[in-house]
Amino acid sequence: MTLLENDMGETFVLFELAGTTYAVPSADVRQLEMIEHITPVPNAPDAVEGVVFSRGQVIPALSLRRRFGFPKVDYDLRSRLVVVSVGERSLGLIVDSAREFKRIPPGSISPPPETIAETTGKYISGIFSEDDRLILILDLTELIANGDEIQTESNS
Amino acid sequence: MGQNEFNEQFFEQLLEDYFAEADEHLRSIRRHLLAFEDSLRDGFEADRKDINELFRSFHTIKGISAMAEVSAAENLAHHLEGLLRSLRDGNTGLSQDSLEAMLAGTRKLEQVIASRKNNDPIPPINAEIERIEIIHRSADQRGKAEPQQPGTPSRSGGSIKFRVFFEPSKELAARDLTVTTVRERLEALGTIEGSKPVIRGEGKIAFEFVIAVADGSDASGFDSLRDDGITVTAYMEDGPAPIDGPHDPDLADVEHIRPSNVVRVDLARLDELMLIVGDLVISRAKLSKKLAAVEDLLPVEDSRDLHEINQSLEKQLRNLRDGVMRVRMVPLAEIFERMRFVARDLARDSEKRVRIDISGEDTEIDKLLVERMVDPLLHLVRNSVSHGIEEPEDRLAAGKPVEGVIRLHAATVGDSVLIQVSDDGRGVNIDKVTERARDLGLLAPVDGIDSDLELLNVLCSPGFSTTLEADRASGRGVGMDVVKRVADELGGSISLETSPSSGTSFSIRLPLTLAITDALIACVGEQRFAVPQLAVSEVIEIEPGSIRTLENLEVIEYRGRALPLIRLSRLFSMPGDGRETVQAFVVNEAGGAVALTVDRVIGQQEIVINAINDPLAKVPAFSGATELGDGQAVLILNVSEIAKEQRTK
Numbered sequence: 057m058t059l060l061e062n063d064m065g066e067t068f069v070l071f072e073l074a075g076t077t078y079a080v081p082s083a084d085v086r087q088l089e090m091i092e093h094i095t096p097v098p099n100a101p102d103a104v105e106g107v108v109f110s111r112g113q114v115i116p117a118l119s120l121r122r123r124f125g126f127p128k129v130d131y132d133l134r135s136r137l138v139v140v141s142v143g144e145r146s147l148g149l150i151v152d153s154a155r156e157f158k159r160i161p162p163g164s165i166s167p168p169p170e171t172i173a174e175t176t177g178k179y180i181s182g183i184f185s186e187d188d189r190l191i192l193i194l195d196l197t198e199l200i201a202n203g204d205e206i207q208t209e210s211n212s
Numbered sequence: 213m214g215q216n217e218f219n220e221q222f223f224e225q226l227l228e229d230y231f232a233e234a235d236e237h238l239r240s241i242r243r244h245l246l247a248f249e250d251s252l253r254d255g256f257e258a259d260r261k262d263i264n265e266l267f268r269s270f271h272t273i274k275g276i277s278a279m280a281e282v283s284a285a286e287n288l289a290h291h292l293e294g295l296l297r298s299l300r301d302g303n304t305g306l307s308q309d310s311l312e313a314m315l316a317g318t319r320k321l322e323q324v325i326a327s328r329k330n331n332d333p334i335p336p337i338n339a340e341i342e343r344i345e346i347i348h349r350s351a352d353q354r355g356k357a358e359p360q361q362p363g364t365p366s367r368s369g370g371s372i373k374f375r376v377f378f379e380p381s382k383e384l385a386a387r388d389l390t391v392t393t394v395r396e397r398l399e400a401l402g403t404i405e406g407s408k409p410v411i412r413g414e415g416k417i418a419f420e421f422v423i424a425v426a427d428g429s430d431a432s433g434f435d436s437l438r439d440d441g442i443t444v445t446a447y448m449e450d451g452p453a454p455i456d457g458p459h460d461p462d463l464a465d466v467e468h469i470r471p472s473n474v475v476r477v478d479l480a481r482l483d484e485l486m487l488i489v490g491d492l493v494i495s496r497a498k499l500s501k502k503l504a505a506v507e508d509l510l511p512v513e514d515s516r517d518l519h520e521i522n523q524s525l526e527k528q529l530r531n532l533r534d535g536v537m538r539v540r541m542v543p544l545a546e547i548f549e550r551m552r553f554v555a556r557d558l559a560r561d562s563e564k565r566v567r568i569d570i571s572g573e574d575t576e577i578d579k580l581l582v583e584r585m586v587d588p589l590l591h592l593v594r595n596s597v598s599h600g601i602e603e604p605e606d607r608l609a610a611g612k613p614v615e616g617v618i619r620l621h622a623a624t625v626g627d628s629v630l631i632q633v634s635d636d637g638r639g640v641n642i643d644k645v646t647e648r649a650r651d652l653g654l655l656a657p658v659d660g661i662d663s664d665l666e667l668l669n670v671l672c673s674p675g676f677s678t679t680l681e682a683d684r685a686s687g688r689g690v691g692m693d694v695v696k697r698v699a700d701e702l703g704g705s706i707s708l709e710t711s712p713s714s715g716t717s718f719s720i721r722l723p724l725t726l727a728i729t730d731a732l733i734a735c736v737g738e739q740r741f742a743v744p745q746l747a748v749s750e751v752i753e754i755e756p757g758s759i760r761t762l763e764n765l766e767v768i769e770y771r772g773r774a775l776p777l778i779r780l781s782r783l784f785s786m787p788g789d790g791r792e793t794v795q796a797f798v799v800n801e802a803g804g805a806v807a808l809t810v811d812r813v814i815g816q817q818e819i820v821i822n823a824i825n826d827p828l829a830k831v832p833a834f835s836g837a838t839e840l841g842d843g844q845a846v847l848i849l850n851v852s853e854i855a856k857e858q859r860t861k
Binding site for chain 1: 739783784785786822823824825826828829831833834836837839843844845846847
């Protein structure tokens with residue numbers, strides 16, 4: 057049990073993407089950054105917007121809009137790079153905005169309904185509903201592990 | 213940390229030290245054995261100094277193998293030590309047989325230690341030990357001396373023995389009290405006769421040493437050990453037998469190894485240091501940039517002062533960088549000497565006569581680069597022995613000396629290191645290579661090989677080998693393609709010269725270090741790219757009128773030859789900035805020179821190379837990314853990959 061995970065539940069970083077709220081475990085988030093310059097990497101997979109330096113390390117910046125098949129929008133002051141670490145890997149997720157932390161009590165997360173769009177469905181590990189909104193909890197391991205697939209999609 | 217965990221970590225560290233130390237001694241052993249060989253050939257007696265050094269090395273390996281519980285190595289080293297002892301005492305003369313036995317034993321010793329390191333099964337050592345014992349027996353039969361089997365205890369005279377217990381812990385380690393330091397201190401006091409790990413109560417590991425000091429010598433060294441909490445007791449002759457073989461009175465005439473002032477540092481720590489230096493270089497570039505921006509706003513004197521401070525900062529940083537780099541540098545002598553050993557073995561198997569000539573072995577290069585170069589050099593030397601150097605009769609017929617020469621040469625050239633492997637053999641048989649390349653489909657039936665560069669390209673193609681049956685010398689799975697790939701990966705290049713009369717020469721050019729390099733910065737459209745300067749032979753201007761199109765390929769005339777153009781804007785699907793006259797990097801690659809066009813070259817700068825490790829952003833065309841002071845990532849072009857990709861299109 058870590059600091060972030062006590063009997064009150066685990067904390068999550070919430071972010072917005074195309075009007076939907078997603079959550080990733082705080083423990084996996086290394087930092088939140090304003091989006092400055094992203095260097096495009098020619099011939100990299102489509103969803104990879106480019107690379108950035110984060111704490112002296114070169115990491116890929118992944119456009120979640122492109123990853124999930126949402127239309128592209130220009131970055132603005134609210135756009136954020138959510139830098140996550142999964143195992144040995146670190147990468148940045150480009151999202152529309154990220155402003156909230158939330159503690160979600162255990163047992164209140166339900167499995168994702170089968171009706172979620174096919175593209176994002178496999179990256180959703182659960183759903184938490186609160187008042188009038190739904191929060192989709194992202195499965196980062198799945199999101200990143202599918203990297204090989206993005207690679208082949210773009211190369212074919 | 214629990215005791216078990218500590219023990220585990222402790223043993224890991226102990227093993228690491230063991231491998232490093234064993235390696236050092238094995239290297240020294242190889243060198244001295246080769247000296248033996250020379251003496252034997254020239255009909256001289258073996259040098260006493262060589263004998264003593266060898267004896268000491270085997271003795272140390274025996275001791276440290278016992279501590280690391282590698283009993284096969286301990287046993288083998290023990291027998292080798294015995295052979296050296298009787299050689300020294302004149303019971304055995306240096307003969308081809310005894311040399312062969314020592315060489316075979318050393319090779320097996322290396323294998324045993326390597327197997328332990330890789331957690332492979334330990335190979336049997338019986339054959340080598342048997343061989344050594346035969347020599348002992350024949351020495352006995354000649355009756356030159358009383359039989360002295362290795363391992364027979366001999367009398368110790370005029371010395372006092374102590375038993376020393378040392379129980380390592382992390383607290384003691386923090387005070388620099390480790391098995392290694394304690395052993396060094398003991399070595400300075402006297403002769404260590406035995407050492408072994410013992411498990412004490414509560415599963416703690418301790419080390420027991422038995423040490424002999426000359427009677428009447430100064431015992432104050434033991435007091436300082438006692439002060440450090442190490443148990444020292446008198447060793448009773450009627451107590452338990454010495455743990456590790458006999459006391460060797462003759463060791464006394466071998467100089468004691470004094471604790472040296474050499475520090476062994478983990479390469480990872482140096483990497484860390486290099487990263488910090490890299491960060492500093494970037495911060496300085498930022499400072500410089502900001503300074504230029506505000507320069508006009510400042511009074512002239514202030515601006516000039518700041519400028520000067522910035523300049524001395526740059527110089528100091530360069531010194532710091534060079535200093536850190538120097539720590540990482542090791543001379544090439546070690547691997548060159550190893551090649552001598554390899555060539556010798558191979559030549560003996562093939563009945564050829566080969567001598568290795570070494571020059572420039574003091575040339576230093578990054579430790580990491582040395583390690584990566586071992587296999588490529590092994591391959592080149594094997595190639596020279598098996599393909600290059602002719603059979604003795606062929607050499608005589610060609611008017612060459614019977615003994616073939618393989619030259620290993622190294623030199624520092626500017627910011628790079630040149631390593632050459634040359635032989636005075638028959639040269640590469642171009643007809644044979646052409647034929648085989650056509651069979652393999654590497655060359656069209658009508659194509660030939662017109663230059664050394666084309667030849668190199670064919671030789672470096674994966675799967676190419678002219679010897680169909682893999683012989684011991686060359687067929688070890690490492691091909692020229694691997695040599696080329698390693699050179700590429702290290703940011704270097706390789707070239708070849710060959711002729712039937714003067715033999716074959718491979719030259720490998722490598723950067724001094726991997727982390728920082730000088731680069732040219734160029735623009736394509738709005739994006740900047742860096743190109744390591746070592747990879748570029750020239751920057752040229754290209755007028756639109758000078759470009760010819762052959763089928764799908766654009767070429768320009770360059771020094772009387774057609775030079776293919778690779779337009780980076782096209783390759784990367786990026787709009788250029790629309791200018792007509794572009795600039796290009798001329799890059800010499802194994803497949804022929806190519807020109808990579810960019811919009812313009814905007815500068816030259818020292819860059820810090822950061823690897824791109826994530827599979828999502830890893831693209832063969834880029835070897836990493838750097839930062840030029842503004843926080844933005846700038847991709848570093850991997851020119852040889854780009855040229856290769858283009859060729860295969």
